[in-house]
Amino acid sequence: MINILQIVCKDHQNAPARIKLIDQFMVYLLICGIAQFAFCIVVGNYPFNAFLAGFGTVVAQFVLLANLRQQINPANAKEFKQISPTRAFSDFVFGSLVLHFLGYHFVN
Amino acid sequence: MVSRLLTILLALCASVLAIPPPESQRVLIVHDEANSDLDVQSLGADLVSRGYNVDVAQFTQHPQLLHFGERVYDNVLILSGKLKAFGKTLRAADFLQHMKLGGNLLMLSTPKHNPSTVREVADQLGFTVAPKGVEYANDFNNDLVAHQAYIIPEASGDLNGASVAKLGDNELLLPLISGAPTSYSFNRMKQAANTTVSDVFALGEDNTLAVGLQTLSNSRFAWIGSPELLKGEIGNKLTSWVFKEMNNLRLVKATHVNELGESDVFYQVNEPVVYCAQVEEWDPKDGKWYAYLYRDEIQLELRMLDPYYRLNLKRTGCIAFNMPDQYGMFTFHLDYKTPGFSFLKDDQIVTVLQRSNDAWDRSWTITNSWVYLGGVTTSVMGFMAFVVLYLAAPSVGTDGTESTDGKVEKASSQTKKAESSSASTGTKSEPKKKKS
Structure with missing residues (x-):
């Protein structure tokens, strides 16, 4: 477990600036998600749609970021030959906008 | 002279005791002169003194029960005589139609006077009157069994020689008085020499001497096997039950309102609702309708195909509850059937809606x-x-x-x-x- 964290930290430190930025955003989203989930467990899930929207938005944003991180990572260049970093970023932005639209409606 | 004075005295007592409801005052007594067991004149006088308008007729006069499809009398008293059938105005179908239209009927037949019309009516209502000549006998005591605490709470007397009936499975039938466990009934004339158990018509409490029945349209019927049962306390109770002085209930209105006191609205799921049934009972002493003090709790069913709730009304006649968490067409179903009392029935269909989309709180509130x-x-x-x-x-x-x-x-x-x-x-x- 600690080993994995060490590898992650090392990887993060060696990463280029944009990937570092992604990592920081992901950590931020992780904290937000854990906070909401904890709140839901402690206080109750009464406006359940709001919980789903809040938590789901954060999780989905996290997933989209993870995808972006994979696609622009030079180490994965072989896998994503057809997808340029610019294309990956625009995909991410489009996906996120759709996500926010859905989240906004679902949170009511 | 003395007897006349006595009847007038009795009549005065009775008039203090009971007043018939206004919709049950026209009485027809049909009798036969051969029927000498009963003093028809004093019976009529008694009923007149109790506030009834009494017509007395012979079977041979062919009195009409129905006139252009309408009832002519509220209460009909048939005192059977020698005639085997009552003629074309008093067929079994006429009696049944009279009851269908809300009229009450009291029939007397004895082993000697046992007309086929009475047996036909009995067959239609689900019980069997013993054939001619079959007599009730109890060689040990004068005990009788009274079954309906709200009609005739107790009975005793020597009814040897009365006619009996056996009840079928019509669940509206009320055995009013039946014979003691030691009693039996058989044809005394026919089987005097060698009577066996197989010749017995009925044994013990199967010998029903007075049969009551209330139809679903709340008309009342009674059959009795002896003129003795028309006399005294039992006779008084019997006629006042059949003629609806006693245990006569009516549902004035049944209402349902929501929390704001509105009725005739669409309810929403889980919405609080108050249902009230105003039930009144005829008080023959005061001659007024009073609020019914429940001897038995009135139950309300809220149903959509199945009952969702079964609730007992409070003594106030109301019950407050929340609509179920289910939308659809619901029925407030009141069906009160206590043996010996008027049946009450009321159905009110309401719409229960789910909460509309904008009826929910917004997230930010x-x-x-x-x-x-x-x-x-x-x-x-x-x-x-x-x-x-x-x-x-x-x-x-x-x-x-x-x-x-x-x-x-x-x-x-x-x-x-x-x-x-x-x-x-x-x-x-x-x-x-x-x-x-």
């Missing part, structure tokens, strides 16, 4: 959901900041992506790291901004 609203908002804000910073940061490097050599890629990423130090410090401060 619920404090709990502020956390989740914050979750959505911060991820949107974070996304905006991220996009700005991402575009401001130097790209990962086309050389890195193009090169297949890991070393070159690593080197390039290191140089990028150095270049983007300013950008990365910017990103580190970013989450703090969002939390504030």
Whole structure:
């Protein structure tokens, strides 16, 4: 477990600036998600749609970021030959906008 | 002379005791002169003194029960005589139609006077009157069994020689008085010599001497096997039950309102509702309708195909409850059937709607959901900041992506790291901004 964290930290430190930025955003989203989930467990899930929207938005944003991180990572260049970093970023932005639209409606 | 005085005295007593309801005052007594067991004149006088309008007729006069499809009398008293049938105006079908239209009927037949019309009516109502000549006998005592505490609470007397009936499975039938366990009934004339058990018509409590029945249209019927049962306390109770002085209930109105006191509205699921049934009982002493003091609780069913609730009304006649969490067409179903009392029935169909889309609280009015609203908002804000910073940061490097050599890629990423130090410090401060 600690080993994995060490590898992650090392990887993060060696990463280029944009990937570092992604990592920081992901950590931020992780904290937000854990906070909401904890709140839901402690206080109750009464406006359940709001919980789903809040938590789901954060999780989905996290997933989209993870995808972006994979696609622009030079180490994965072989896998994503057809997808340029610019294309990956625009995909991410489009996906996120759709996500926010859905989240906004679902949170009511 | 003495007897006349006596009847007048009795009549005065009776008039103090009971007043018939206004819709049950026209009485027809049909008798036969051969029927000498009963003083028809004094019976009529008694009924007149109790407030009834009494017509007395002979069977041979062919009195009409129905006139152009309408009832002529509210209460009909048939005192059977020698005649086997009552003629074309008094067929079994006429009696049944009379009852169907809400009229009451009291029939007397004896082993000697046992007309087929009475037996036909009995067959239609689900019980069997013993054939001619079959007599009730109890050689041990004068005990009788009274079954309906609300009609005739207790009975005793020497009824040897009375006619009996056996009850079928019509669940509306009420055995009023039946013979003691030691009693039996058989045809005394026919089987005097060698009577066996198989010749017995009925044994013990199967010998019903007085049969009551209340139809679903609340008309009342009674059959009795002896003129003795029309006399005294039992006779008084019997006629006052059949003629609806006693145990006569009516449902004045049944209402349902929502929390705001509105009726005739669409209810919503889970909405509080108050249902009230105003039930009154005829008080023959005062001659008025009074609120019914429940001897038995009145039950309300809220049903949509199946009952969702079965609730007992409070003594006030009301019950407050919440509509179920189910939308659809519901029925407030009141069906009160206590043996010996008028049946009450009322159905009211209401619509229960689900909550409309805009009837729910919005998220921002619920404090709990502020956390989740914050979750959505911060991820949107974070996304905006991220996009700005991402575009401001130097790209990962086309050389890195193009090169297949890991070393070159690593080197390039290191140089990028150095270049983007300013950008990365910017990103580190970013989450703090969002939390504030």
